[in-house]
Amino acid sequence: MRAARRLVAVTVFALVALAPWTGAAPAARPSLETLLTRHVPVLVLHPAEQIRPAPVDGFLADSDLERRTATGWEAIAGSLSAAGRATRLDQRLCLAVEGVAATSCYVEAERAHRGGPVVYGAAFRAKSRIDLQYWIWYPWNVYSPTVPPGDLWQVHEGDWEAVSVILDLDGRPLHVGTSRHSEGARREWGRVTKRGSRPVVYVALGSHASFFGSGAHRFDPRFVDPALISVIKA
Known part of the structure; x- marks a missing residue:
């Protein structure tokens, strides 16, 4: 009887000791908000860049809503x-019809709002992936x-x-995707330059x-307006 008790005692002790490894609930996954904050991209701008990431509110305040007519x-x-379709701000x-010469006007208009750099974020959890989206506004x-x-x-x-x-779904980064006009690019997380847990993106x-x-x-050239291509070739 004593041997049996010892065996039971040892068995229970072993189960208790192993419980954190085999039977405990998995660690809580980080929230989407935590992940969004953790992986905010680092944007590297050209030294000559005049238009920087900004809150969209200033542009909205300075704009009129218009509809296309005949x-x-x-x-x-x-x-x-x-407003529906066929509308714009x-x-x-x-x-804008002044072309490159209008740049200084847009710079001054944005400067008047005294807004600092802003990145907008959204996160979505799918069946097997988490998508962290960072949206950057340039006026x-x-x-x-x-x-x-x-x-x-x-x-x-x-x-x-x-x-x-x-x-x-456990919050481990897999890929980074970036936007470009009419196209984009994707790279594996291990091949992306990072500062800590934040990917570094270079802005043209x-x-x-x-x-x-x-x-x-x-x-x-596949993603460029054919009319522009004809001008380039000329």
């Missing part, structure tokens, strides 16, 4: 969310294959760029396309 664009009342203080976009812009350039108001970090001068390294990058 004769052009006309201002309308109401909210952007309820037009920044009333500056004129003005200037693309040119030369620095400074020469005879060939493209401009437009309002420029949303994005960086995504894809994780498994003027166009704000996102790259995994600095330096000059070729654009893919």
Whole structure:
């Protein structure tokens, strides 16, 4: 009987000792908010960049809601969310038709709002992945294959760029995706330059396309307007 008691005692002790390893509930997974904060990208801007990431609120305050008509664009009342198709926001203080020369106007308009750099974030949990999305707003976009812009350039108001970090359900990073005009790029987490747990993204001068390294990058002509290609070839 005593031997049996000892055996029972030893068996119970062994089960208790092993419980944290074999039978305990898994550690709590980090919240989506925690993951969003942990992996906010580090944006490296060109030294000559004048348009920096900003809160979108300033641009919204300076803009009129317009609807396309048979004769052009006309201002309308109401909210952007309820405006429907064939509508746009037009920044009333500056004129995009002035091209590259309008850059200083957009810089001053944004400076008047005294807003610091902002990155907007959203997180989604799917069946087997977590998608962390970081959205960056630039009020003005200037693309040119030369620095400074020469005879060939493209401009437009309002420029949303994005960086995504894809994780498994335990919060381990797998890939990073970056946006570029009409295309994008993806790279495995282990091959991405990082500062701690934050991916480093290099922002192209003027166009704000996102790259995994600095330096000059070729654009893919498949994603360029054919009319622009004809000008380049000419």
